[in-house]
Amino acid sequence: MTRVAFFDTKSYDKIWFDKLNIDYNILYFENKLNKQTAFMTQNCAAAVVFVNDEINENTINELVKNKIGILALRCSGYNNVDLKAAKNKIKIVRVPEYSPHAVAEHAMALLLSLNRKIHRAYIRTRDRNFSLDGLIGFDLYGKTIGVIGTGKIGKVFVDICKGFGMKVIAYDPVPAKDKDINYVTLEELFKNSDMISLHCPLTSDTFHIINKNNLACMKNGVYIVNTSRGALIESEALVEALKSGKVGAAALDVYEEESDFFFKDLSNSIISDDVLTVLSCMPNVLITSHQAFLTNEALENIAKTTLKNLDEYFNNKKLTNEVKFKEKD
Ligand code: NAI
DSSP states (O other): OOOEEEEEEEHHHHHHHHOOOSSSEEEEESSOTTTTTTTGTTOEEEEOOOOOEEEOOOHHHHHHTTTTOEEEEESSOOBBOOOOHHHTOOEEOOOOOSSSHHHHHHHHHHHHHHHHHHHHHHHHHHTTOOOOOOOOOOOOTOOHHHHHOOSSHHHHHHHHHHHHHOOEEEEESSSOOOOOOOBOOOHHHHEEEEEEEEEEETTTTTTBEEEEEETTTTOOOEEEESOOOOGGGGGGHHHHHHHHTTTTEEEEEETTGGGGTTTTTTTOOOOOOOOHHHHHHHTTEOOOOOOTTHHHHHHHHHHHHHHHHHHHHHHOOOOBOOOOOOOTT
């Protein structure tokens, strides 16, 4: 049986892979894949990874030494892979879509919780504090939300927002043709949005798309929701904007430096990242640890598509979900 090295394994990953896999001997490792752990792929033919594995040139060279022909991402984003280094050495495949609904619904869950202070009310009432002081929210109805990126997830999110009676404006260099969306420039979006939700990939163009300068152009008290990638936001600038009140609240499912912290139980540890510590202490910040994808439907689709990606490779078929280096990457 073909051996597959599966990195960054969590209990919930195994559920669907164990249910659906018949062709592969999957070796589940808790470690993330990086240069140091790449040796674990010895005697395997494929590696399966997730969002925070480090697939840089060094890792790729180690994989090639072990004759790994394919690296399968269990996610859609591939910003953690050096595609240039992988070119002509190893095939990279991904899961382009597993449940846009899972992520879009989580973005709305974060926005609703943040606005209506559900995270604070939950803790208060458990301590029999039934006071409402400090819990005032606002009606989403009639407010303007700016959506950055209207691909699969962004489009679902736009529909959800419209269902709430919100005014939606959006920015995307490639506007959706199949949806009636009011596109504006990025500057207009920053200037006119009461809330901003990020649904674009992390690329050299979108790195720190929310930065000190752009924050200064936003409405006072703007809400920011990020379920895409941490490095879309300049974290230090966000902290300053939260301190000054420029940003009224922020909901983060992703964080620039998340790879050392997210997906782990660190409740007995001191967090070495000061920015994350400050953010997690603020009452108007709600952090989830890259959880937006985590629905049964998404996990099933991730396993199905990853196994299909491997099948295509090992049966010499065209790779439907291959990611290739383009000059701009
Ligand atoms: P997609 O590829 O369908 O859509 C991305 C959209 O962003 C496209 O319409 C593209 O034109 C647009 N875009 C590209 N550059 C842009 C720019 N400079 N400014 C504004 N828009 C830009 O991707 P999908 O499936 O909607 O996913 C979006 C992102 O969500 C992924 O790249 C990933 O980072 C993140 N994600 C997060 C998950 C989580 O669990 N938190 C799970 C899945 C995806």
